[in-house]
Amino acid sequence: MRAHHPAKSAWLIEKHGTRRRRAWRKLHIGVDADTGQVLASELTxxxxxxxxxxEPLLDQIPGPLTSVIGDGAYDQTGIYSAVATRHPDADVIIPPRSTAVLSEDVETTPTQRDRHLQSIAEHGRIGWQNTSGYTRRALVESAISRFKRVIGNALRSRTDQRRKTEVAxxxxxxxxxxxxxxPKSVRIA
Structure with missing residues (x-):
């Protein structure tokens, strides 16, 4: 349990204009799963x-994409349409939420999301991950880990524009x- 210190709160409000001292930033990156290269970045x-x-990340990627892989937070209709607009041939590989339902047009024109839901119903979530290519997301997570290990997990700049430059x-x-x-890893057993 945290104790409330009125004097400290007053100082924080006077010094920083708020009760909280720091706000953190989120780094959104687009990574090529094959090469580990960072293709796009946004700091928010x-x-x-x-x-x-x-959409801002897709705008930074010059060439065609074969797939867009994201975690469950990206299970939104707008994301499927944003990818389809810019890269019509790209697969969108995002795990649907556990409460997701098929679209009304599933019989006539199933969406990629509908096909994911059908695959999950038929093969289970792990089976879907293996067949859809979702397991390639681990390669992207490795790139994020590499970023944090080599660069660090804190920014040194104090203004938003300088932070974006630092990330770039x-x-x-x-x-x-x-x-x-x-290094090239080869499985031997």
Missing amino acids: SNDVDDGSQV IAAHALNRMLELGC
Whole structure:
């Protein structure tokens, strides 16, 4: 349980204009799962919906995409349409929520999401993950882990524009390191 300190609260309000001292930022990145390269990045405040950043990330990617993989937070209709608008041939591989239902037009024109739901019903969630390519998301998580280990998990700049520049420089440095060489893991057993 936290104790409330009126003097400290007054100081924080006077110093920072709020009761809370710090706000954290979220880094949204688009990663090529094959190469580990960071293709796009957006830095937002912590109250921004993850799904709202898909379009800005897609706008930064120059070439065609084969797939867009995201976690369950991206299970939104707007994301499927945003990807279809920019990359009509791309697969959208997002696990539907446990409460998801098939669309009304499933019999005539099933959506990618409908096909995911049908596959989950037929093969189970793990079976869907294996057949859909969702397991490739682990490669993206490795890129995020690499970013945090090499660059760190804190930004040093104090203004939003400088933070965005810092993230862009960090992504460029990581991409350059990957170009210079990356270990190849081979399963032997």
